[in-house]
Amino acid sequence: MVSHESALRGIRFARCRYAALPWRPLSAREVRDVMARARASERSVDLDELARHGFCPGNEDTRRVHLLASSSASRRRSENVSIHTMGVSPRGATLLEAAPGIFSVSVELAFIQCCATLSFPKALALGYELCGTFSMCEHISDGRPDEDRADSSGYLETESATTVAALARVAERLPRTRGVKLARSVIAHLLDGARSPMEAIVAGMFHMPISRGGLGIGEMQLNRRIDFNRLASNASGMPYTICDAFIPSARVDLEYNGGYHAETVSRIHDENRNRGLNALGITVIALNHDTLRDVEALEAVGSTIFHRAKMRYRDRSREGAARRVRLLNGMREAFGLKPC
Incomplete structure (x- = not known):
């Protein structure tokens, strides 16, 4: 039974390969049976097979895998295996069958386990990814960015692995699991549906409370569909559009424009979308790679949103700016981008 960071590696490997997570969830009876029979020792583990499924590095010199055992009696120490224990039938600890004889903790439990070793910004980035x-x-x-990517090429589009509601349910059922305190604080402010690392950074910076380094815009919807009326359809030539980050109270759509938006087809689409949204009284604010490296620019956009919502943006303190820099840099590092 693979767990912790190794489970996360396998989840990413499967999502990138299949554009979804195809693993089969086990029934409660199957979970009890697997956990009762599981053994965790180097002799009983085929590291080559785990590497083929992405659970550990393929290089033999750097292989290390985190495994789950039902009791300390089934643990066997070794150089390449980190062993963790959990009861035979813990409430809420779902397992997934990744391959015959290979099982992984659920996405939700893997997230909680990883939170035990992550900072808040990196846990937030992981939550948006999953x-x-x-x-x-x-x-x-891996936390070792090697170059600055305007649009991170180190991600692939795929189906979501879980939802905020599912994360919250599992965190509630496992109150004593290491990492659950940080996981809960992240889940409380997480949103479903980010389509890229840069959209996740936009959501993190604008949606998080001021006390956590965000700009405190609580009302935000990612990838919200806006249906156009006749006037907006005539102006845009489109029946509807999908807003990257829609703030209903301010009637503002935040759009992240990556490098491909400079291409002719994308630029024409953006112009048509903007005309349709403007016809509905919705203002489009475009963000680019440079904006998401500049805290002062993000604060200026936040101030505009608060003004349109007829609210006052209050936090301009030096301490607040430092919190925003830490949140922004932490999320950027988690996604393999250089700090601002």
Whole structure:
């Protein structure tokens, strides 16, 4: 039974390969049976097979895998295996069958376990990844960014692995699991549906409370569909559009424009979309790679949103700016981008 960071590696590997997570969830009876029979020792583990499924590095010199055992009696220490224990039938600890004889903790439990070793910004980035329609590739998601990517090429589009509601349910059922305190604080402010790392950064910076380093815009909907009326359809030539980050109270749509938006087809689509939204009284604010490296620019956009919502943006303190820099840099690092 694979767990912790190794389970996350396998989840990313499967999502990138299949554009979804095809693993079969086990029934409660199957979970009890597997956990009762599981053994965790180097002799009983085929590291080559685990590497083929993405659970550990393929290089024999760097292989290390985290495994789950039902009791300390079934643990066997070894150089390449880190062993963790959990009861035979813990409430809420779902297992997934990744391949014959290979099982992984659920996405939700893996998230909680990983939170035990992550900072808040990196846990937030991971939450957006698992609840979003993108998956990071392991070569830039180890916390060792090697270059600055305007649009991170180290992710692929895929179905979401879980939802915020599912994360919350499992965190509630496992109150004593290491990492659950941080996981709960992240889940409380997480949104479903981010389509890329940069959209996740937009959501993190604008949606998080001021006390956590965000700009405190609580009312935000990612990838919200806006149906056009006749006037908006005539102006845009489109029946509807999908807003990256829609703030209903301010009637503002935040759009992240990556490098491909400079291409002719994308630029024409953006112009048509903007005309349709403007016809509905919705203002489009475009963000680019440079904006998401500049805290002052993000604060200026936040101030505009608060003004349109007839609210006052209050936090301009030096301490607040430092919190925003930490949140922004932490999320950027988690996605393999250089700090601002």
